[in-house]
Amino acid sequence: MANDKKLVEAITSMEEDFAQWYTDVVKKAELIDYTSVKGCMVIKPAGYAIWENIQNELDRRFKETGVQNVYLPMFIPESLLQKEKDHVEGFAPEVAWVTHGGLEPLQERLCVRPTSETLFCDFYANDVHSYRDLPKVYNQWCSVVRWEKTTRPFLRSREFLWQEGHTAHATAEEAEERTIQMLNVYAGFCEEVLAIPVIKGRKTDKEKFAGAEATYTIESLMHDGKALQSGTSHNFGDGFAKAFGIQYADKDNKLKYVHQTSWGMTTRMIGAIIMVHGDNSGLVLPPRIAPVQVVVIPIQQKKEGVLEKANEVADALSAAGIRTRLDDSDKSPGWKFSEQEMRGFPLRVELGPKDIAAGQAVLVRRDTREKMTVQIEELAVKTEELLETIQREMLERARAHRDAHTYTAKNLEEMKDIAENKPGFIKAMWCGCQECEEAMKEEVGVTSRCIPFEQEEIEDTCVYCGKPAKKMVYWGKAY
Amino acid sequence: MANDKKLVEAITSMEEDFAQWYTDVVKKAELIDYTSVKGCMVIKPAGYAIWENIQNELDRRFKETGVQNVYLPMFIPESLLQKEKDHVEGFAPEVAWVTHGGLEPLQERLCVRPTSETLFCDFYANDVHSYRDLPKVYNQWCSVVRWEKTTRPFLRSREFLWQEGHTAHATAEEAEERTIQMLNVYAGFCEEVLAIPVIKGRKTDKEKFAGAEATYTIESLMHDGKALQSGTSHNFGDGFAKAFGIQYADKDNKLKYVHQTSWGMTTRMIGAIIMVHGDNSGLVLPPRIAPVQVVVIPIQQKKEGVLEKANEVADALSAAGIRTRLDDSDKSPGWKFSEQEMRGFPLRVELGPKDIAAGQAVLVRRDTREKMTVQIEELAVKTEELLETIQREMLERARAHRDAHTYTAKNLEEMKDIAENKPGFIKAMWCGCQECEEAMKEEVGVTSRCIPFEQEEIEDTCVYCGKPAKKMVYWGKAY
Structure with missing residues (x-):
């Protein structure tokens, strides 16, 4: 099937050029293809199968928490997008505009959704009347469009696939609870399924989502020491509800505004899998997300009985519930x-x-290349055990790599030295003011990744200005 | 949850006003909601859960035939859309155009995909080189946009959800085989899962897909006697391959054009379920597609032990693999x-x-309203049996209804009489010329639904012009 030539050409080593290594893996593992549509990509079968597994696993976890799936239009009338001031300021510069339908110009132009808060608000304003209609805990799987200037496969493209959850609650407490609950679903999914350890925390005001009261995030560390924002969960308070007039009659018969949240995870997680686990031979997939968990490869397959036995072995593995390819x-x-x-x-x-x-038979691990000889009748049991072992050890290795690349800076000098010489997370104190955050970006070249839930007191003063510190922050260079 | 008021208001009876009945069911069963985006709809949880079941079941059947899922961009550059002449003529009048990205006008405008033949061709032109790269049997689940002037929930909306399969083959025979194979997958799915009997056949040239050599269709009959095109499968021959330059080196080292197919099924099938099975109390779902198969309703639930037993019963049904709601x-x-x-x-x-x-406990069927008393310990077994019975009988009733509303016309007078007085399919002979087909539409008000694979000789002359007949055709009024 695949053109043999593609594989002979070695891929660039990650030590030599990490960005080129990434592009090579993405192409040679046949995850994506470029297209005639600038900034957009084709997700090929090998890439889409990973996304299907992500979808299935996340969707199952969502539904366990009471999420229901829906589908809303892909277009947003301009007037609707403009109803919430901060939100439109954040998104208007990067949306695609539909101006003609069929042969005629539209009376009002429509943007292709960059995210669907405004549509969900418009929907909830019609659908929510009484406390008995709450909570609404809806999600949709779809694609969204953001007109990025520079793009990279999976990490940043003009169109990408994601899920976006949008909820409405009677109280502020319930909304906050849901926001954190979904962040925890994302964190559990990343660690248990993708074998990617994450830091949970809150975004600073500068980095939060357009229109949110609070944005929570999970941040992961790639092999090159750069951070990747891997999933976000936003608490909107009643800001959107007031802008869109989403009110309900409470038990006390008073009209009250709902409190809302939204949360999303995207195809960029495929990029994270590549950059956390990959090596110079290509992709390394955690067993729980791998479309194929074991490949049976016959040697001297033309010899009598070889293919027959290989088929038998593959069937036995499949029958044990292992995703097998011969x-x-x-x-x-x-x-x-x-x-x-x-x-x-x-x-x-x-x-x-x-x-x-x-x-x-000989069993070979992709992650460690370890080889072992196994009795054929024990193959299914051994394979199951090994898949669990690989899953666990991949997470351990990723955690060890992250911990080894997480540094502590007590002052600006240390900060600059680490930022220049040691790619990774930098933990440092912050006074809480946006000026210091902006100066850190300008002078040190790092952004705040999050204010982690697990705080440490590294110093009692801000790493930049020396004023009393309020919070410990993870800083880093990010995708 | 649901606002009680919505249910008190009776729905319009289907005998009084079928169109209003349909709209009432769609709204009151909470399948969809209208939106601020003209011609687009919100698919609510009850509607989307049906679509998820359709997706799961169809996707499983696709994969059994070797289909792989992919994702291609939602935008098509105008120059790409124009490469195949018939195709662009068919679709250009009804596409939405993106003219601005961010704050700037685009150099070339992009249409939002109405269907993705052109994108798949562009992709295959890059990806197919040798006979070893064939066949390509790809599918995507996505939404598409067609700028319809009049819209109806599920049946015709500006944006709808569907799957579109696109394949490339080495030979014409293989492409034709795949076209028919997928038509059979659709037919099997409709009859076995949706309990909707279908007529399989070929579209006339007038009704075929823009750019296709042959379009095959499955046609079903709604309760009001109107036909619904329920799934189509197209054989493109090498027309697109020539327009897009999709060639492969064959075993004999000669460059040859591929042969292509495409096939699609959409959310309009939810409309078909409503209009084939529904009654004056609302929706009637075939068990295999129903998100909830049995609802446990406690009576006098405040009495001691009632809710406890109801929970126990619901758990036992769920444990038996029945989709149960308490x-x-x-x-x-x-x-x-x-x-x-x-x-x-x-x-x-x-x-x-x-x-x-x-x-x-008392078990009540939705379809026949039959009530029966069942020992609690036999409930799961009895429920499973009944779900199978209901599924089978719903198909039988739908088939009986369709057969009772399928008429035969030997001449134009009979044809006009049936078309005016007896809603349903009309079987009649046709000479094969487009003029007669157009005249039938104009004078009789019916269109050709398909040239069925199962032919009968009703007469030896065309029902319209009296010249020698070539084929028996199903005619009808259609959604």
Whole structure:
């Protein structure tokens, strides 16, 4: 199927050029393709299968917390977008505008949704009347458009896929609870499924979502020491409700405004998987998200009985609930090994005539390249165990890498030194004022990633201005 | 949750005003809501849950035939849309145009995809090189936009959800085989899952898809005797391949054009479910597609032990793999019955103190309203059986209705009489010329639905012009 030539050309090493390594992996693992549509990408089968697994797992977790799925229009009339002042200021500069429908100009232009707060508000204003209509805990899976100037596959593209949850609650407490609950769903998903450890915290006012009272975030660290904002959850208070007139009659018969939240996770998580776990042979997928968990590769497959046994082994693995692929194409075993490595499937089974004669097979881990010989009748049990081990160890390694690249700065000099020489998170104190935050960006080249829930007192003064510190902040360079 | 008031107001009867009945059901079963975006709708949780079940079931069937999912951009540059002449003529009049990105006008305007043949062709032109790259059997789940002037929920809206499969093959035979294979997947899905019988056939040249060599269709009959095109599968031959230059090196080392197909099914199937199975109490859902298959409704739920038993019963049904909801809200049982009926859930279990004392429960079918008393310990088994029975009988009733509303016309006079007085399909002979087809539309008010695979010879002359007949055609009024 895949053109063999693509694999011979080695990919750029990540030490040599991390950005080129990333692009090479994305292309050679056949996750995406570029298109004639500037800034947009094709997500190919190998990439989309990862997204389907992300969707299934997240959707299941959402539904366990009472989320219901809906679908709202992809267009937002300009007048609707403008109803909440901060929100329109944040998004208007980067939306795509539809001005003609069929052969005629539209009376009012429509933007292609960059996010759907305004549409959900418009919907809730019609749909919410009484306390009995609350809470609304809705989510949609869709694509959104933001007219970015520079784009990178998965990380930043003009159109991307995501889910956006939008909720409405009777009280401020309930809204805050939901905001944190969904942040925890994201954090659990990243750590348990993607094997990506995250820092949970709150965004500073400068970094929060346009129109939000508070934005919470999970931040992860990529292999090159840059941070990636991996999921956000916003508490809007009653700001949107007042702008859109979303009121309900409470039990005391008084009209009250609802309190709202929104939260989203996107296809950029595929970029995170690549940059947290990948190596110089390509992608490395955590077993729980891998579309294929084990590839069975016959050796000397033309010899009698080899393909037959390989089929038998693959069937037994599938029957045990393991996502299995048999590669019986006419490529050489060496090719097949490289391909399994490039595509990041967690395990491969090598099976040749000698193995079969001995009732054995060779199991090879993608992450550590460890090889082991296993009795064929024990293969399914051993594979299941190994997939669990790989999943656990990938998280441990990612956590160890992150911890080894998390630094502490007590003063500006230390801060500048770390920012220049040691890529990673920098923990440092902050006085809480936006001027210091802006100066840090300008002079040190880092942005505030979050005010973590788990605070430490590193110093009692702000790392920039020396005034009394209010909070410890994670700083870093970010995607 | 739902505002009780909504249910008291009776819905319009279908005999009085079918269109109003449809709108009432769609609104009161809370499937959709209208929005501030003209011609677009909100698909609410009850509606979207049906779509999720459609997606899951269709997607499973697709994958069994080797389909892989991908995602392509939602925008099509104007120059790309124009590459295939017939295709652009068919779609250009009804697309939405993006002319500005951010604050700047675009150099080339982009249309929001009405369908993605051109994008897939552009992609395949880059991705297909050798016979080893074929076949490509890709599908995407997405929304598309067609700037319709008059719209109706699910049946015709400016934006709708669908899947669109796009394939590329080495030979014409293989493309034709895939076209028919997918038509059969659609037909099997409609009959086995939606309990909607369909007529399989080919569209006339006048009715085929813009750019296709042949369009195949499944046509179903709604309760009011109007037809609904329920799924289409197109064979493009090598027309698009030539326009886009999609060539592969064959085993003989010669460059050849690929042969392509596309096929789609949309959210309009939710409209079909409503109009085939619904009645004057609301929606009636086939068990296999129903988000909730059985509702447990406690009677006198404040009496000791009632809610406890109801919970126990609901848990036992869920444990048996039946999609179960317990309605323990503070509404009256009568309300809950009406609500279950309006929302079309196939079965309800009524459970009061007397039933519990007798170790019994009352099971009520939504479709026939048949009531039966069942021992509680037999409830799960009986429910499973009944769901199968309901599914089978709903298909049988729909087939009987369709057959009773399928007429045969030997000449124009009969044709006009049936078209005027007997809503339904009309089988009649056709000479094959487009003039007769157009005249039938003009003078009789019917369009050709399809040239069915199962042919009959009703007469040997065309029902309109009296010249020798070539084919028997299903005619009708259509949504």
